[in-house]
Amino acid sequence: MALPAAPTTLEALLRxxxxxxxxxxxxGGDVVGTIxxxxxxxxxxxSCVLGGLSWERFVYDPQPxxxxxxxxxxxxxxxxxxxxANAQTATRSGVRFAESEVAAFYNTETLLVDLSQGVxxxxxxxxxxRQALQADLLVGIxxxxxxxxxxxxxxxxxxxxxxxxxxxFYQLSGEVSCLWGVFGYGSDAELxxxxxxxxLSLVARHxxxxxxxxxxxxxxxxxxxxxxxxxxxxxxIAVACARGATGVQAIRDGTRRVALxxxxxxxxxxxxxxxxxxxxxxxxxxxxAPSLAAASAALAALGVRSEYEFEKEMxxxxxxxxxQA
Numbered sequence: 001m002a003l004p005a006a007p008t009t010l011e012a013l014l015r016x017x018x019x020x021x022x023x024x025x026x027x028g029g030d031v032v033g034t035i036x037x038x039x040x041x042x043x044x045x046x047s048c049v050l051g052g053l054s055w056e057r058f059v060y061d062p063q064p065x066x067x068x069x070x071x072x073x074x075x076x077x078x079x080x081x082x083x084x085a086n087a088q089t090a091t092r093s094g095v096r097f098a099e100s101e102v103a104a105f106y107n108t109e110t111l112l113v114d115l116s117q118g119v120x121x122x123x124x125x126x127x128x129x130r131q132a133l134q135a136d137l138l139v140g141i142x143x144x145x146x147x148x149x150x151x152x153x154x155x156x157x158x159x160x161x162x163x164x165x166x167x168x169f170y171q172l173s174g175e176v177s178c179l180w181g182v183f184g185y186g187s188d189a190e191l192x193x194x195x196x197x198x199x200l201s202l203v204a205r206h207x208x209x210x211x212x213x214x215x216x217x218x219x220x221x222x223x224x225x226x227x228x229x230x231x232x233x234x235x236x237i238a239v240a241c242a243r244g245a246t247g248v249q250a251i252r253d254g255t256r257r258v259a260l261x262x263x264x265x266x267x268x269x270x271x272x273x274x275x276x277x278x279x280x281x282x283x284x285x286x287x288x289a290p291s292l293a294a295a296s297a298a299l300a301a302l303g304v305r306s307e308y309e310f311e312k313e314m315x316x317x318x319x320x321x322x323x324q325a
Contacts, residue, residue, distance in 0.1 A: 009210060010179075010211030013179055013210065014044040014046065014137075015044065018046060019133065019134055019136060020041050020047070020049070020135055020136075020138070020139055021051065021129060021130060021137070021138050021139065022034040022037055022038050022041070022048050022050050022051070022141065023053075023113065023138075023141065024051070024053070024141050025053070025141060025147065025166070026053070026142055026143060026165075026188075027158075027161045028055070028057045029231055029232020029235060030143045031050055031051060031098050031102050031110065032143075032223065032227065032230055032232050033142075033143035033234070033238075033267075034050045034051075034139075035050075035219065035223060036183065036215055036219050036223075036267055037183075037213070038050060039216075039219050040213045040267075041137075041139075046137065049133055050106075050110050050111070051085075051113065052097075052110075052111070052112065052113070053112070053113050053114075053115060053161055054068075054112040054113065054114045055161060056095055056097060056098070058310075058314050058315070058320065059321060059322070060231065061091065061093075062314070062320060063093075063315070064312045064314075064315055066113075066115045068116050071092055071093075072090070072091055072092065073090060074086060074088040074089045075089050076109075078111075078125070078128050078129045078132045079124060079125040079127075079128035080124075080125065081113060081115075081117050081122060081125035082112070082113050082122075082125030082129045083114075084112075085097065085109060085111065086103050086109050086110075087100060087103045087107075097112060098232065099111070099112055101229045101231075102226070104229070105230070111129060113125060113165075115165075115292045116291060116292050117290070117291060118164070118289050118291050119164050119167045119171065119286060119287050119288070119289065120290065122165065123168050123172055126168060127175075136176065136177060137176070137178075137179065138169060138172060138179070139178075139181060140165055140166070140178075140179070140180050141181045142162050142180070142182050142183070143183050143184045143188065143234045144182075144183075144187050144188030144191070145182050145190070145199075146158055146161075146162040147165075147275065147280070147283070148191060148195070148199035148279055149195075149199075150279065151299075151302055151303070153190070153191055155190045155191065155192065155256075156191065158306070159299065159304060159306060160286070160295060160307055163280070163283040163285070163295070164283070164286050164289075164292075164295055166180070170273060170287075171287070173273050178272050178273075181270070182200075182270065183266075183267040183268075184235065184237060184238050184264050185263045185264045185266065186258065186259070187233075187235070187258055188256075189252065189256030189258045193259065200270075203274055203278055206278050207274060208271040208273070208275055208278065209268065209269075210270060210271060211269045212266050213266070214265050215242045215265040215266075223239050227239065233252070237249060237260065237264055241260050241263075241265050242262075242265045247259075247260055252322040253321050253322040253323040253324075255322045255325070281302075282299060282302070285299060285302055286299065296308040296309055310325070
């Protein structure tokens with residue numbers, strides 16, 4: 001079945017939606033980056049369920065990759081790979097997710113997505129979640145811009161999660177409205193602004209740049225309150241930029257440096273179909289992989305090392321800091 005034509009404007013997409021699932025697609029604290037988009041959607045009368053991946057950074061959870069349902073407590077499964085989380089949700093070893101902290105802060109439930117069963121598992125899980133939650137819009141938020149990578153970028157360190165989620169959104173876009181957002185403009189110190197410029201320009205030339213939305217003072221204040229409870233560096237960069245920070249800031253235990261710019265405060269909204277087809281070589285490479293490990297191997301075959309392989313090495317070495325890597 002041919003995929004439907006992508007909407008040409010952000011307004012056209014949002015005016016027809018009533019309930020959205022808004023997911024941070026890169027793991028860790030990316031769920032924080034969903035807040036600006038959720039507030040935009042609410043202006044259109046859209047209610048939102050926030051979420052992200054069951055994958056915390058190795059500095060918090062030494063076990064590589066996403067956690068599976070058997071490894072977590074206090075969740076309500078909507079499917080084997082997608083679960084409702086709450087303020088008590090944690091791994092059986094006691095690691096709390098950023099989504100647990102968001103649930104506690106807002107006194108609500110959030111979603112957790114497990115990548116262990118490959119893109120097909122994500123698709124099946126999000127399909128079940130959409131039906132259970134009566135959502136008519138799926139939104140993925142990439143904090144930093146890894147989903148724009150082609151694989152040759154020198155600073156690229158964590159392409160796998162974003163690639164798998166983009167492939168899932170592409171497959172789901174034939175049955176439900178899907179939107180992709182890039183927030184932070186290099187705030188994770190992986191792609192450079194010039195590399196992001198190039199990818200976004202290519203998407204725009206093919207009609208896939210649907211709109212953009214910047215942080216407002218009210219959302220900045222809300223994020224500052226949330227960041228007192230959730231561990232994340234990339235989304236915090238955007239907040240600092242909204243408060244006027246300039247220059248360069250070190251992250252990842254001082255191993256990476258981010259150029260601070262007001263552009264970091266903007267979320268750029270893209271058609272996941274156009275992004276996948278025009279830029280998403282990594283997403284296309286992992287689309288048929290039956291597991292997280294197989295998807296990581298597919299990237300390795302392209303000469304791209306994934307965050308999963310990095311975490312396995314850190315576990316083998318017993319390392320828990322980026323400056324020891």
